[in-house]
Amino acid sequence: MDFEIRRDGSARGRRLVRERAAYLDLVRRGVSSKEACRIVGINPRTGKQWRNGRNPSRGHRAVAPLTRPLAAPGGPSRYLREDERIHIADRLREHATIRAIAAELGRASSTISREVRRNAHPRSGDYRPHAAQARADARRPRPKIGTLAANPQLRQAVQDGLDQRWSPEQIVRRLRRDFPDQPGMHVTHETIYQALYVQGRGELRRQLARALRTGRVMRRPRRHAQQRQPRMATPMVMISDRPAEVEDRAVPGHWEGDLIIGKNHKSAIGTLVERATRYVLLVHLPHGRTPELVRDALIETMRTLPTHLTRSLTWDQGSEMHRHHEFSLTTDIPVYFCDPHSPWQRGSNENTNGLLRQYFPTGTDLSVHTREHLDTVAIELNGRPRKTLNWDTPAERLTKLLNQAS
Secondary structure: OOOOOOOOOOOOOOOOHHHHHHHHHHHHOOOOHHHHHHHHOOOHHHHHHHHHOEOOEOOEOOEOOOOOOOOOOOOOOOOOOHHHHHHHHHHHHOOOOHHHHHHHHOOOHHHHHHHHHHHOOOOOOOOOHHHHHHHHHHHOOOOOOOHHHHOHHHHHHHHHHHHOOOOHHHHHHHHHHHOOOOHHHOOOHHHHHHHHHOOOOOOOOHHHHHHOOOOOOOOOOOOOOOOOOOOOOOOOOEHHHOOHHHHOOOOOOEEEEEEEEOHHHOOEEEEEEEOOOOOEEEEOOOOOOOHHHHHHHHHHHHOOOOHHHOOEEEEOOOHHHOOHHHHHHHHOOOEEEOOOOOHHHHHHHHHHHHHHOOOOOOOOOHHHOOHHHHHHHHHHHHOOOOHHHOOOOHHHHHHHHHHHHO
16 A cells, blocks of 8 residues: 555545545455454444445435445456456356355355346346346445335335334234235334334334333344243133143133233232134223132123033133133133143233233223223224234134124
8 A cells, every 4th residue: 555554533524535545455355344444444334334324314414335346357346346247147058057156266155056046137137147137236235224214115015004003013024915016015023113112213113112012112132031930729620631622722612811911919800811723802800800700700701602602611720710610610611721831721812911911001000991991992803814813803803704694
């Protein structure tokens, strides 16, 4: 280099014209950005800004990324050069393998495979080197416009789904089902999470994060499951004695039940989930969760169903089911109990309880909710598309069963 590398802050404030040229030359020759910054004597953040540009912010205007000059033919480069793309096109026409082309160019086979997949013609699938070079050059500048920011129709569809408390995966699957021939309306659930949680994107309203199941406005890598230690002392019929038809979900009418508990364990709402359709019923318990109150409320709820949809009930070993035998005598519905500390034996119900916490947060008084409000929540939950139902809703599946029975 024909200039002295800066080793201190004495040159602060200069435009660093020669340093920029040297930095670009090093990157062009295959040196990493971090190493190029060290050699030239600039902060790595400065090199990153030169390479990627900068979004506008308070007190700072937007800065476009520096244009990288094309690498000299034959010289080493991080990126495929145009002459290499011409070689790839020629060898593909000769039906050479990807591995053979990679060996000839001294590149990794994954690099060649990715190049052909990304930059081939979107319709014909032919690999045209000059068009591929243009696509690569257009894709390289940073920062990029986000998928949701670039498509107002897609962004509005995602916002509408979040307003209805749909999960990102439910939104994604429903979009693919409703717009099968419009790739522009397809997006991954991770894109939605990124738009909600990553600062500075702005594709979605930050308030929409509260519509997610957890209600968090910051992302966490994982959460610890809440463990319960139910107790049941009365005689029980265990889940191991449950008929085989219940396990495979082939026959409708088998239910899983539990309670979600409110503030200070003084209030509760009963939850019932049909195993085949995932249809949800909420049991109103405004005056407490004693065994007598739970028994009467369950009897009242199950009597609203046709007989062929009341075949069995599976519960955990909670003391609220102390009078389960009286429930069975009144309704002719057998009750089966899970093994201790085995919530996965009621997987559908456990999952539903997690969904319901969007509407009935932990630590709140559940006795204030009316019967009408519980019915509204159940209707909304039964209107959500489910992955396990091939993105049908529980209400749609139950309607099919009722139509077949009639």
